[in-house]
Amino acid sequence: MPPTDSSPDFPRLGDAPKPAHGPLSGLRVLDAGFVYAAPIAAMLLGDYGADVIKVEHPRGDPARSHGWQKDGHGLWWKVISRNKKTITLNFRSPRGRELVCDLLKEADVFVENFRPGVLEEWGLGPEVMHEINPNLIILRVTGFGQTGPYSKRRAFGTLAEAMSGFAHQTGEEDGPPTLPPFGLADGVAGVTGALAVMMALYHRDARAGQGQIIDLALLEPLLGILGPAPTVYDQLGIVPGRHGNRSPNNAPRNAYQTADDRWVAISASATSVAVRVLTLVGRPDIATEPWFSFAGERAARADLLDDCVGKWIGERDFDQVMEAFTAAGAAIAPIYDVEQLLADEHVTERESITLCPDEDLGPIRMQNLFFRLSKTPGEIKFGGRRLGQDNSEIFGQFSGVDEDELASLRADGVV
Numbered sequence: 001m002p003p004t005d006s007s008p009d010f011p012r013l014g015d016a017p018k019p020a021h022g023p024l025s026g027l028r029v030l031d032a033g034f035v036y037a038a039p040i041a042a043m044l045l046g047d048y049g050a051d052v053i054k055v056e057h058p059r060g061d062p063a064r065s066h067g068w069q070k071d072g073h074g075l076w077w078k079v080i081s082r083n084k085k086t087i088t089l090n091f092r093s094p095r096g097r098e099l100v101c102d103l104l105k106e107a108d109v110f111v112e113n114f115r116p117g118v119l120e121e122w123g124l125g126p127e128v129m130h131e132i133n134p135n136l137i138i139l140r141v142t143g144f145g146q147t148g149p150y151s152k153r154r155a156f157g158t159l160a161e162a163m164s165g166f167a168h169q170t171g172e173e174d175g176p177p178t179l180p181p182f183g184l185a186d187g188v189a190g191v192t193g194a195l196a197v198m199m200a201l202y203h204r205d206a207r208a209g210q211g212q213i214i215d216l217a218l219l220e221p222l223l224g225i226l227g228p229a230p231t232v233y234d235q236l237g238i239v240p241g242r243h244g245n246r247s248p249n250n251a252p253r254n255a256y257q258t259a260d261d262r263w264v265a266i267s268a269s270a271t272s273v274a275v276r277v278l279t280l281v282g283r284p285d286i287a288t289e290p291w292f293s294f295a296g297e298r299a300a301r302a303d304l305l306d307d308c309v310g311k312w313i314g315e316r317d318f319d320q321v322m323e324a325f326t327a328a329g330a331a332i333a334p335i336y337d338v339e340q341l342l343a344d345e346h347v348t349e350r351e352s353i354t355l356c357p358d359e360d361l362g363p364i365r366m367q368n369l370f371f372r373l374s375k376t377p378g379e380i381k382f383g384g385r386r387l388g389q390d391n392s393e394i395f396g397q398f399s400g401v402d403e404d405e406l407a408s409l410r411a412d413g414v415v
Contacts (some may be wrong), residue, residue: 022049022378027201029053029109030100031084032091034061036157036183037218038113038141039080040190045109045197046083047369048378053103053394054084057091058413060387070361074384079366081384082356087395088388088415091122095414100124102399104132109197113141116151126213136211137200139193145217157185160218165226165240172244185222191370192221250295251302252277252309255335262318263335266309266325274298276330278305281312358383391415 027050031042034056046052054061067076090096104110110129112119119125126138140146143155161167161179171178196214203209229240240248245265247253252274253267268274271293278287286308291297298305313321318334325332334340342353342365354368359382369378395401395415409415 021376022047023373023376025049025376027051027108028106029111030055030103030107032110032112032114033141034113035063035066036080036186037189037216038111038139038193039063040187041139041141041193041197042084042111043080043082044190044194044370047380048373049376050109052084053390054081054086054385055100055103056086056088056387058088058388058410058415060088064387073360075364078356078358078361078364078383082366082380082382084384085390085394086385086388087391090414091119091124093412093414095409095412097123099395099399099401099414101132103394104129104136106398107133107136108201109137109139111139111141111193111197115154116140116142116146130211134210135204137197137204137214138211139197139214139216141189141193141216141218143218145220146215155218157183157189157218160185160189160222164219164223165229166222169226169229169240169242171242173242175242177242185218188221188225189216189218192216246299246302246306248299250274251298252305254302254306254310256306256310256313258313258318258321259315260317264313264318264321264325265333265335267331268298269295271295273329273331276328277309277325280324280328280330281308283308354380356380356383360386388415 024045027045029042029045029050029052031039031052032055033039033042039054039061042050042052042054061077061081063080064074064077066074069075089099091100126140129136129138142151143159144150144153158179161184162177164185166184167177167179170180193214193216196216200212200214204211227240232238232240245253245255247267250267250269253269255263255265257263266277268277274292275284275287278284278292286292286304291301316324322332322334336344341347347353351368353365355363356366358364361383364383366380366383369380391410392403392406395406401409406415
């Protein structure tokens, strides 16, 4: 069945490849993940040209109802499901398995985040998938991985943020461990998952390999970016704690309030920048101290440095502070809320926030592509679509399902 006028263009089997707007043009991805990490990985692939089919249970991905809504449409859903066609399918039913197998035959990548063993119980484990399509890349995203004593535990990103050490190191020194107010572990795992898929595709396509399985745990990528805490403990027996907005590695580094109640952030990881900051705030004498050239020694004297910097900033308005620091070549940035972010001239000129076409809500603003490619830049073509919006097109194309059969499948709870 050809696409309708309101349906974004989608290549059909046997079509000649179209001119590449993204480097992954022609790649076909089945996104059977739900909520955040796995769908974010698929979103990134779709941003750069992959043809992504979002496969949901007929009840829908829970992410559709998470967070703020407008006119019954989830706004986070509009972002993480951008560039994806949407179909519904119950994998547990015999006909549902047949339909997903039809899709797998023509897919390059399958993304899922069911608990380990669930797909196998439905007769759709990786071995079955690779019998159908030996070249399939299978990204399996779970809380704790496919192996280990916690592998079958239910898990969300919050648990990874707790176990990884992130929460333990976040918050004020005398306050409780602090969890992030957004899906940090899911986002890190999503980016990692897209990278892992690209590595597997490179092995397959550039090294004459075949498909393979990617075992991605939410816990491990977040753990990997949290710095050298395991090595520090192993070698020195030190357990890193909470430092508020300070850094245990350098100073001055903190959030400071201006005279007109705005907030700015400063980082002086490089000694040369730290010298500029102390000179600007009228304390060049401190910058000549023998200890000052060592970041760790500065961190040990953070009270002194914060007192100097904080007092100077607190006596001046935001615009004065920003202008002075910028002129001095000292690293500073405003601490924005989202309204201020969207009004920033740099964010505006680079289109870090872009307008996305959406047939439900009209043009909507959302984060733009994560990075810029000069030859094959990628694009955001449309926002997240309605539940099962593309059932007719996709099942007609891949399985020859007509409207009568589709109605019957819908009545039986298969789609």
